[in-house]
Amino acid sequence: MELSIGEMLLIAVAIVVLFGPDKLPQIARDLGQGVRKMRGAMEDVKSEILKETDNPVSEIKREIDKVKQAAKDYNPLSDIENKEALAKRDIPKVNLADNDEHEGPVSR
Numbered sequence: 879m880e881l882s883i884g885e886m887l888l889i890a891v892a893i894v895v896l897f898g899p900d901k902l903p904q905i906a907r908d909l910g911q912g913v914r915k916m917r918g919a920m921e922d923v924k925s926e927i928l929k930e931t932d933n934p935v936s937e938i939k940r941e942i943d944k945v946k947q948a949a950k951d952y953n954p955l956s957d958i959e960n961k962e963a964l965a966k967r968d969i970p971k972v973n974l975a976d977n978d979e980h981e982g983p984v985s986r
Contacts, residue, residue: 881889897905
């Protein structure tokens, strides 16, 4: 919204007529304070919006970094080695044919 010189002059004359020349400095001070407060409030809102929009992005970035690190640390060969080690473990095999205490079908 841009005002031309004529429009600004008309507003100034209307203010002088309505409030008088004695109150002009006070009105100007009050207007300046109001504008500063509005700018400050706008900056606060802007910073809050930026914080809220930045927060999910940073969380997503952290999660991506965690996944990348987990992918770097993952060694599929270690799973195979662990399975082979478990398979090679000495598990005593019981011959049920030699043991008469077994209760169940046993072919002799």
